[in-house]
Amino acid sequence: xxxxxxxxxxxxxxxxxxxxxxxxxVEWVPLKDSLGRFIAEDILADHDVPAFxxxxxxxxxxxxxxxxxxxxxHPVEFEVIDHIGAGMxxxxxxxxxxxxxxxxxxxxxxxxxxxIMIELTKTFEKDGTxxxxxxxxxxxxxxxxxxxxxxxxxxxxxxxxxxxTPGVTALLATFGYAVxxxxxxxxxxxxxxxxxxxxxxxxxxxxxxxxxxLSMVYAQVLEAGAEPLDLGGVSDDFDKSYHAVKEALSxxxxxxxxxxxxxxxxxxLPAIYEKLGAEVLFNKVAMRPGSVTTVAAMPNGQLLFGxxxxxxxxxxxxxxxxxxxxxxxxxxxxxxxxFAEAKLTHxxxxxxxxxxxxxxxxxxxxxQLSVTPTGLDKSSAVTSIAEANCFIVLPGGTxxxxxxxxxxxxxFQLEGGGSTCWMTN
Amino acid sequence: xxxxxxxxxxxxxxxxxxxxxxxxxVEWVPLKDSLGRFIAEDILADHDVPAFxxxxxxxxxxxxxxxxxxxxxHPVEFEVIDHIGAGMxxxxxxxxxxxxxxxxxxxxxxxxxxxIMIELTKTFEKDGTxxxxxxxxxxxxxxxxxxxxxxxxxxxxxxxxxxxTPGVTALLATFGYAVxxxxxxxxxxxxxxxxxxxxxxxxxxxxxxxxxxLSMVYAQVLEAGAEPLDLGGVSDDFDKSYHAVKEALSxxxxxxxxxxxxxxxxxxLPAIYEKLGAEVLFNKVAMRPGSVTTVAAMPNGQLLFGxxxxxxxxxxxxxxxxxxxxxxxxxxxxxxxxFAEAKLTHxxxxxxxxxxxxxxxxxxxxxQLSVTPTGLDKSSAVTSIAEANCFIVLPGGTxxxxxxxxxxxxxFQLEGGGSTCWMTN
Numbered sequence: 001x002x003x004x005x006x007x008x009x010x011x012x013x014x015x016x017x018x019x020x021x022x023x024x025x026v027e028w029v030p031l032k033d034s035l036g037r038f039i040a041e042d043i044l045a046d047h048d049v050p051a052f053x054x055x056x057x058x059x060x061x062x063x064x065x066x067x068x069x070x071x072x073x074h075p076v077e078f079e080v081i082d083h084i085g086a087g088m089x090x091x092x093x094x095x096x097x098x099x100x101x102x103x104x105x106x107x108x109x110x111x112x113x114x115x116i117m118i119e120l121t122k123t124f125e126k127d128g129t130x131x132x133x134x135x136x137x138x139x140x141x142x143x144x145x146x147x148x149x150x151x152x153x154x155x156x157x158x159x160x161x162x163x164x165t166p167g168v169t170a171l172l173a174t175f176g177y178a179v180x181x182x183x184x185x186x187x188x189x190x191x192x193x194x195x196x197x198x199x200x201x202x203x204x205x206x207x208x209x210x211x212x213x214l215s216m217v218y219a220q221v222l223e224a225g226a227e228p229l230d231l232g233g234v235s236d237d238f239d240k241s242y243h244a245v246k247e248a249l250s251x252x253x254x255x256x257x258x259x260x261x262x263x264x265x266x267x268x269l270p271a272i273y274e275k276l277g278a279e280v281l282f283n284k285v286a287m288r289p290g291s292v293t294t295v296a297a298m299p300n301g302q303l304l305f306g307x308x309x310x311x312x313x314x315x316x317x318x319x320x321x322x323x324x325x326x327x328x329x330x331x332x333x334x335x336x337x338x339f340a341e342a343k344l345t346h347x348x349x350x351x352x353x354x355x356x357x358x359x360x361x362x363x364x365x366x367x368q369l370s371v372t373p374t375g376l377d378k379s380s381a382v383t384s385i386a387e388a389n390c391f392i393v394l395p396g397g398t399x400x401x402x403x404x405x406x407x408x409x410x411x412f413q414l415e416g417g418g419s420t421c422w423m424t425n
Numbered sequence: 426x427x428x429x430x431x432x433x434x435x436x437x438x439x440x441x442x443x444x445x446x447x448x449x450x451v452e453w454v455p456l457k458d459s460l461g462r463f464i465a466e467d468i469l470a471d472h473d474v475p476a477f478x479x480x481x482x483x484x485x486x487x488x489x490x491x492x493x494x495x496x497x498x499h500p501v502e503f504e505v506i507d508h509i510g511a512g513m514x515x516x517x518x519x520x521x522x523x524x525x526x527x528x529x530x531x532x533x534x535x536x537x538x539x540x541i542m543i544e545l546t547k548t549f550e551k552d553g554t555x556x557x558x559x560x561x562x563x564x565x566x567x568x569x570x571x572x573x574x575x576x577x578x579x580x581x582x583x584x585x586x587x588x589x590t591p592g593v594t595a596l597l598a599t600f601g602y603a604v605x606x607x608x609x610x611x612x613x614x615x616x617x618x619x620x621x622x623x624x625x626x627x628x629x630x631x632x633x634x635x636x637x638x639l640s641m642v643y644a645q646v647l648e649a650g651a652e653p654l655d656l657g658g659v660s661d662d663f664d665k666s667y668h669a670v671k672e673a674l675s676x677x678x679x680x681x682x683x684x685x686x687x688x689x690x691x692x693x694l695p696a697i698y699e700k701l702g703a704e705v706l707f708n709k710v711a712m713r714p715g716s717v718t719t720v721a722a723m724p725n726g727q728l729l730f731g732x733x734x735x736x737x738x739x740x741x742x743x744x745x746x747x748x749x750x751x752x753x754x755x756x757x758x759x760x761x762x763x764f765a766e767a768k769l770t771h772x773x774x775x776x777x778x779x780x781x782x783x784x785x786x787x788x789x790x791x792x793q794l795s796v797t798p799t800g801l802d803k804s805s806a807v808t809s810i811a812e813a814n815c816f817i818v819l820p821g822g823t824x825x826x827x828x829x830x831x832x833x834x835x836x837f838q839l840e841g842g843g844s845t846c847w848m849t850n
Contacts, residue, residue, distance in 0.1 A: 031625060032655075035644045047629050049807050058689050085691040086734075087621025089632040103689045105621055107632035150807050157808060166644035167811035170736055173637040174807070178626035196512025196530055200456060201603035204472050207514040207532035212598040219460045219591035230457075264483050264528045266510040309511075309530075311595055340789035363841055364765035367794045367831060382474050382575050382599070383582060386592035406792060414839075416788055 005263070005284035007291065010320065010355050011423040016281040017321050018421075020297050021328045022253070024183040031172055034164045036225055037182035038330035043158035046175045048148035053108040056145045060121055060132050061112035062099040064140035072135050075122070080130035082109070099132050108144055115143035161331030163225070183330045185227040188322075189252035190217050191244055192233040193260035193269070194309055213258040213314045216385070217307070220318045221256075224326045238268045245272050249302060253329075256322065259309030261294040269294060269306045278304055286354040286396055289313035295321060312375075315385050316357045319412045336417030342371040342409045344392070349400035356396075359388035362409060371409050389413050393423075430688070430709035432716065435745070435780050436848045441706040442746050443846075445722050446753040447678070449608040456597055459589045461650055462607035463755035468583035471600045473573035478533040481570045485546055485557050486537035487524040489565035497560050500547070505555035507534070524557050533569055540568035586756030588650070608755045610652040613747075614677035615642050616669055617658040618685035618694070619734055638683040638739045641810070642732070645743045646681075649751045663693045670697050674727060678754075681747065684734030686719040694719060694731045703729060711779040711821055714738035720746060737800075740810050741782045744837045761842030767796040767834045769817070774825035781821075784813035787834060796834050814838050 008016075026040035055061065062078055070076040078099035082090045086105030094100060094111030102108070102115065121132045151157070157171050164172070164180070172180055197211040198204070214230060221228035231248045234241040241260065248255050260269040261283070273280050278296035283306075285293050290313035294306035303325065307317040319337075327335030342362060350356070362371045371392055375384030391410045394401065401407060410422060418424065433441075451465035480486065487503055495501040503524035507515045511530035519525060519536030527533070527540065546557045576582070582596050589597070589605070597605055622636040623629070639655060646653035656673045659666045666685070673680050685694040686708070698705050703721035708731075710718050715738035719731035728750065732742040744762075752760030767787060775781070787796045796817055800809030816835045819826065826832060835847060843849065 031640055032643060035647050051629055051634065052631060058687075083690070085620060085689065087619060087633050101690075103691060104687070105634070158811065164644075165811065166641045166648055167740065167813060169644040170637040170641035170740075171808065171811050173625045173640040174635055176625060176627075176629075176635060178624075194512060195510060199603075200598045200601060202601075204476055204601075206477060208512050209476065209530070210599050210601060212595040215456055215598040216591050216595040218457060219589075219594040222460050223591055262483075262529070264510065265508065265526070266528060315592065315595075338789060341792035343792060364763060364794065367766035367768060369789065369792045369794065383596065386583065386590065386596050388592060 007284040007286040007354070008282050010285055010287050011421050013282050013285045013295070014320065014324070014421045014423070017295050017303070017325060018328065020301050020303050021325065022301065023331055024186060024329045026181050027184045028179045029182055031169060031178055031180055034169065034172065034180040034182055035166070037164050037180070038225065038332065039158055039160055039162045039164065039168075040181045040183045040331070042156045042160050043172065043175065043177060045151045045153050045155045045157050048153050049151035049174070050145050050147055050149065052147050054145050055102045055104060055106050055108060055115045055143070057115060057117045057143060058103050059115045059117045059143065060099040061094065061102045061109050061115050063094060063096065063112060064114040064138045064142070066097050067134060067136070067138045070134055070137050075133040075135045077131050077133045080123070080132050084109070101132075113140045113144075114138045117143070159333070161333050163330075163332070185225065186253035186326060186329050187227045187229050187251065188221045188326070189229045189231045189248045189255045190214060190221070191231045191248055191255065191257045193241060193257055194233070195235045195266070197233055212311055213307075213309065216311065216315060217256055217258060217318055220315070220323070224323045225330065226326045238271060241268050242272050242275055245304075246276065249298065254303050254305065254322070254325070256305045256307060256318075258307050258314050261306035261308060262292045273304065288352070288354050288356045290316045290357070291354065293317040293321065312359065312385055316391065319391070323412070334415065334417055334419050336420075336422040338411040338414040338416035339422045340369055340409055340411060341406050342369040344401055344403055344405045344407050345370050345372045346376060347400065347402050348373055348392070348394070351400060352394045352396055352398045354396040356394040357410070358392040358394060359384045360390050360392045360409065361387055362390045362411065369409070371407065432709040432711040432779070433707050435710055435712050436846050438707050438710045438720070439745065439749070439846045439848070442720050442728070442750060443753065445726050445728050446750065447726065448756055449611060449754045451606050452609045453604045454607055456594060456603055456605055459594065459597065459605040459607060460591070462589050462605070463650065463757065464583050464585055464587045464589065464593075465606045465608045465756070467581045467585050468597065468600065468602060470576045470578050470580045470582050473578050474576035474599070475570050475572055475574065477572050479570050480527045480529060480531050480533060480540045480568070482540060482542045482568060483528050484540045484542045484568065485524040486519065486527045486534050486540050488519060488521065488537060489539040489563045489567070491522050492559060492561070492563045495559055495562050500558040500560045502556050502558045505548070505557050509534070538565040538569075539563045542568070584758070586758050588755075588757070610650065611678035611751060611754050612652045612654050612676070613646045613751070614654045614656045614673045614680045615639060615646070616656045616673055616680070616682045618666060618682055619658070620660045620691070622658055637736055638732075638734065641736065641740060642681055642683060642743055645740070645748070649748045650755065651751045663696060666693050667697045667700055670729075671701065674723065679728050679730065679747070679750070681730045681732060681743075683732050683739050686731035686733060687717045698729065713777070713779050713781045715741045715745075715782070716779065718742040718746065737784065737810060741816065744816070748837070759840065759842055759844050761845075761847040763836040763839040763841035764847045765794055765834055765836060766831050767794040769826055769828055769830045769832050770795050770797045771801060772825065772827050773798055773817070773819070776825060777819045777821055777823045779821040781819040782835070783817040783819065784809045785815050785817045785834065786812055787815045787836065794834070796832065
């Protein structure tokens with residue numbers, strides 16, 4: 001019964017999983033529904049920006065040559081022959097000593113080659129006609145935003161694999177993407193194993209606990225932008241579990257199970273992988289929590305993530321192994337989270353025989369990142385996942401750490417990690 | 426036409442807006458739909474954790490008093506009378522020199538007062554009966570996780586105003602919240618003003634630009650967890666604009682307009698506020714971009730945010746003024762974003778007559794935060810919003826900054842700011 005397992009280093013485990021990267025197909029969604037999705041094709045500028053020569057100020061458009069003689073002593077007067085706001089196009093052509101009043105963003109009228117800001121002019125009426133005068137010579141081309149000076153038509157504006165943020169939607173709108181090519185979401189099935197599990201809506205029962213991993217992993221899948229599929233629970237029964245897993249595989253891109261991967265007497269996942277003909281990539285990782293995390297691959301490359309039934313280990317297992325695979329599905333260039341150093345605010349006296357992932361919260365003191373474990377006392381063990389926004393990563397083979405020590409932190413909520421494993425960044 | 430406006434400091438503007446904070450009502454949603462929502466009532470533990478005395482290991486439960494004589498030379502033998510996994514409850518009561526094989530998480534059987542880890546025992550069969558022997562005396566109570574040692578029933582587990590993360594869903598599930606009390610989302614109307622605006626699906630037209638602010642603000646509202654309502658565009662016509670705004674107010678909790686707040690000849694918002702009887706809290710802020718940002722309050726306290734039509738200014742205006750008001754609606758204790766210092770990676774030679782918000786991207790070098798403006802050259806002006814994940818905040822009255830200088834950054838994607846204005850943190 002006491003199966004011997006060979007633990008492998010975290011980094012090696014991550015790399016093994018990433019040999020089975022897959023990418024999603026494209027689908028088109030309305031721009032309004034694209035927030036948080038991932039771009040499936042390079043987004044091109046469909047026009048120059050600006051699309052036409054335009055005024056960067058509220059002012060007057062005119063011919064620079066008419067201002068040659070202007071000075072404080074000898075203001076030059078211009079007849080104001082039109083008045084246009086952004087979006088309007090004047091039908092007039094500016095002739096000698098004529099000007100058109102123009103608002104920010106409006107197209108430079110024909111005949112004009114310069115704009116003067118409204119604050120530098122004086123306006124007045126004479127015989128029912130509007131006039132403007134100015135006191136300085138102007139240089140042709142001044143105060144004109146030139147067509148294409150920011151972007152040329154055909155430029156790549158948003159790269160494939162970029163996640164759609166509000167700022168990205170502004171680009172998509174500018175370039176006419178009323179529907180957006182995004183990567184189809186992978187369907188990620190979740191099977192909960194364990195006789196001890198009650199439904200969330202169940203009353204408490206002796207010896208049992210409510211299934212919190214399902215809701216947590218479901219939310220982690222959503223947060224990673226994928227499509228969770230709750231495939232229900234299976235009890236600690238081999239045949240039922242085997243059939244549930246087998247059936248699930250036909251419905252999903254990736255399958256997650258929670259529980260059942262330990263070496264306990266009722267942990268059937270290892271035997272299920274064997275019967276399915278799946279290759280077990282690893283079934284023990286040199287880390288805490290989550291050492292029993294198991295990942296297997298079907299002959300067609302479909303991944304089965306066997307996460308621990310322990311909630312903290314389950315959470316870590318998802319963030320380390322599943323989330324980057326989802327981001328890779330989306331062509332994300334850097335699918336791994338930001339990895340930084342931080343100053344430890346409290347002692348962490350536990351020794352670390354293996355790489356330890358400590359649930360923690362980071363904060364800034366000036367420009368210095370500091371980090372506090374969220375599970376320092378027993379009463380907060382339950383809430384430590386809820387309060388954590390990063391992991392402190394303590395190397396295996398180290399003794400305790402003290403307040404003030406520099407430690408490495410995996411900022412799993414932040415982008416900015418590498419293109420391969422975060423540990424090697 | 427050239428209205429005089431009195432600019433007020435950013436901090437004062439933020440404080441004025443927050444005099445009109447409102448809070449949302451409660452609604453109940455299924456746990457699976459609660460990710461990203463905000464908790465409307467304190468979440469209580471509905472049971473102790475652990476809910477019963479349980480085993481933290483795979484091992485054997487037995488009576489400590491029977492182990493008194495155990496030693497390496499004299500192992501003590503126990504009859505194994507049952508075998509339970511997590512979720513199972515043994516019906517047996519342990520008597521002298523009896524043990525029950527017990528898996529992690531299972532309830533301690535009646536009669537037992539200690540658990541020994543499986544690794545410290547030897548199991549064998551004798552005449553068809555299972556036995557276990559051990560070689561050391563045990564202390565009553567060892568290796569038992571006591572009922573309530575982590576959480577006592579009635580404890581507050583998640584505070585009102587907390588946003589639901591995957592970790593929080595685990596707590597909600599544990600304590601039986603199959604439906605979750607969350608704050609009803611505020612409906613945030615968006616009206617686009619400007620004759621120059623084309624729809625995203627429109628072909629380009631001379632003198633016009635596509636409306637990118639609508640999609641961007643719509644996405645910003647979604648990202649802040651609120652309910653956007655696209656109320657269409659109005660052209661630069663006073664009466665139409667007035668009626669559109671008036672009608673909109675009856676449909677929304679908060680109204681955003683984009684454009685029309687400048688002092689250009691076709692900017693009607695100021696006159697609309699006046700005709701509505703709204704109090705203008707400010708119509709000029711000592712900042713760049715976004716100096717024309719205007720906020721007004723109706724007599725009933727309903728807020729009207731007049732954001733600039735310039736995309737960068739519009740983006741900043743939302744993050745500074747609208748987002749924290751949404752978070753306050755959700756009872757968020759600290760509605761302002763994280764504010765930190767960072768090392769500037771590039772020169773930023775522009776002088777800053779007013780507080781300047783520079784779109785930028787942050788990264789970590791070790792534990793040191795550094796920051797790079799995303800709009801350093803003209804060609805990236807269009808993409809600078811899309812690439813930004815923070816603002817560098819340069820104080821008004823300063824000259825340029827150089828690479829290596831420490832600057833302040835507003836990390837608008839990160840929580841962790843203060844309960845009042847971020848500038849005073």
